[in-house]
Amino acid sequence: MTWSLPEPMLTVAVDSPALPAGWTAEPKWDGFRAQLAVHASGRVLLRSRQGTDMTGSFPEIREAALAQLPADTGLDGELVVWESGRLAFERLQQRLARRGTGAVEAARQWPAHYVVFDLVHAGGDVTGWPYQRRRAALEALFADHGLEAPLTLCPSTTDPATARGWLEWTAAGLEGLCFKRLDEPYRPTRSWRKYKVRVTTEAVIGAVTGSLTAPRTVLLGRYDIAGRLQYTGRSTTLSQHIGRALAAVLTPPMGGHPWQGWTFSSGWGTQRTLDVVLVEPKVVLEVAVDVARDSAGRWRHPVRPHRIRTDLDVAQVPLFGEDDTSI
Structure with a gap:
């Protein structure tokens, strides 16, 4: 049986970094939004928010997905590249233009990480689950399968003080915070919130x-x-x-x-x-x-x-x- 990744859930900008009750906060990374699918057939798809197939440009992510993730898994997250202790968005742009041997060389020069913040498929569609349940299943996926770099679990917190502390990471290129309601399913709407440091x-x-x-x-x-x-x-x-x-x-x-x-x-x-x-x-x-x-x-x-x-x-x-x- 085949399945498709859902349309991505999107954000709307807010002016306050305050974490509302009943919501969770995650760091907002300066990278490429990407969904990742591993099918039972062995096919891996790394897809941009606009639906572009980026799999060939990031061979290290494809290899890690095949080696570490169970079949019929769908994830949502952010592709990032670190350079000199800071997120380097321009390296991602350069990576996207590479294919074949050029992509392999670029992966050695500017290795990417996939920061996972949501689970959308786990042997079946889980987008109808509330965020809190999806998050628990995502944490169990990382723990049970020993997932490691370049696959990385995005931090998440319901503690306002912890969320505010993440804003100190701006020197490393962190853009701000994302807020997600704990009881909300994964839907192709602008229901998540984002606060960008200015x-x-x-x-x-x-x-x-x-x-x-x-x-x-x-x-x-x-x-x-x-x-x-x-x-x-x-x-x-x-x-x-x-x-x-x-x-x-x-x-x-x-x-x-x-x-x-x-x-x-x-x-x-x-x-x-x-x-x-x-x-x-x-x-x-x-x-x-x-x-x-x-x-x-x-x-x-x-x-x-x-x-x-x-x-x-x-x-x-x-x-x-x-x-x-x-x-």
Whole structure:
């Protein structure tokens, strides 16, 4: 008999890290969401949230699944890669493009771990079980079969103090917390909650999308130790209030611009080039950022504009590459 993995259960963002009564908390990892199936036929499927087959890109996960998991097992979790004591999302992106011997070599260079946080199939469909029962069965699966790396059991707690303590892991790339109701079955809805750690920091506006009179988003930079303005990230869509305020202070470049001739992508997963307008890099913007970074230290997700810092000179902005996400 064959069976299929269910559609993944999804999250909705919340603004508070407080753990509600009747819920459990888990660390939110900076990786690839992935479901893993081991069929009785010996077929292994590692599937992304969008349904992409990633099995060939992560041979070490496939081998561990075949060697350690019982047949007819379905799991939900997160693929992560550690590098220099920090989660390295960009290595996952590089791994995803490799197949065959290239994937084997990449597995040696940047080995992945599969952090398991849910059980969806155990000899039969268990998605109708409440989370608490699925979690107990998942812990028993790890204990009874001696599962070990690269298969890893995600921590889970109903203790608010323990959950808050996990937020101190942001220096290692932990993004925040996930909250799951103890009595809820596994369903393809946005019923889980996620809290992402954000801090405010500053950057220099180097360009905008839209126009100088009606900017839509801003492209931000920071100076490196050699005095070069490096691109560090893009904002979310500006509010009308901030857009009007920026239109009053942004000016065209006076002479050459450090980003002259550069091109900017509209975001990860697309090759579309942004149409940008360069500005004189003299305006400092305070933004709210999360912990996700690429290998160069740029913000991987769009940042939220907070306010214009007319009281700050660009020389007072943190240098490119400095860590500003400690809490």
